Amino acid sequence: MCDPVRVTVKGVCVTETGDGVLAPVVIMEDDGHRLIPLFVGLAEAISIHQALSGDISPRPTTHDLFISTLERFNAKVTSVLIDDLDGGVYFARLEVSVDSDHREIDARPSDCMALALRSGAPIHIKEEVMSEACVDKEDLGDLKEIGDYI
């Protein structure tokens, strides 16, 4: 079994699905320039986009509130691991720590990304998942910036 690979979130885009519906998709990339597109809900897409662009919402988003609540108890998101892909659904583990006390919680990758980006926490993907899900740039299709839609 290989070590998990670290990825960066390259951007949040909108793509047209087969049935003509516009869907938000997050693009992640590892050091070897392998790309993973991950379809997410609109609210999570907007939250990830805000975290990437440094936009500050006039009122705290759910993920902002999550982070500020953790901070009030000296807790923080310390890492994220996308560890499974089953039937088209990705699974992830959110690691939250208070000093040396680390806890892992079952979570959706979209929440994990929105929280990790706000915390500066690293995002890793299991190599098996990366190998299975990575695509070539040409296969990403016609991506549009989500900023043009929100």
Next chain:
Amino acid sequence: MCDPVRVTVKGVCVTETGDGVLAPVVIMEDDGHRLIPLFVGLAEAISIHQALSGDISPRPTTHDLFISTLERFNAKVTSVLIDDLDGGVYFARLEVSVDSDHREIDARPSDCMALALRSGAPIHIKEEVMSEACVDKEDLGDLKEIGDYI
């Protein structure tokens, strides 16, 4: 200054706004049958509806993850206070506690309701806000069940 009043969340509905757009609205009621409609985002509306109806999402929603993270650190949401209304925007305080250590965090009422309903925590509104924002039942307009739309 009067004590804050306790409210219950009666339901999550969809109503047509003046410009013909459908908007999710949460209806709260106090013991005196005064009603407050509160417009919320779609993601928060769905989350509040799930909490009210006891629906369990196949994967944890953001609010589910929030609660399970708090639980892993023996923390819980212990109360919510909607304490201001300014320019049509409601403000709230989320109280999170670990044993006798209580912290209040600035939050949107929609997040507070989604979290309080999952925790069995009471929701209060400042009397001044209640007096200003409460409406008669007839003024709620034509409300439809959000369950018919999601």
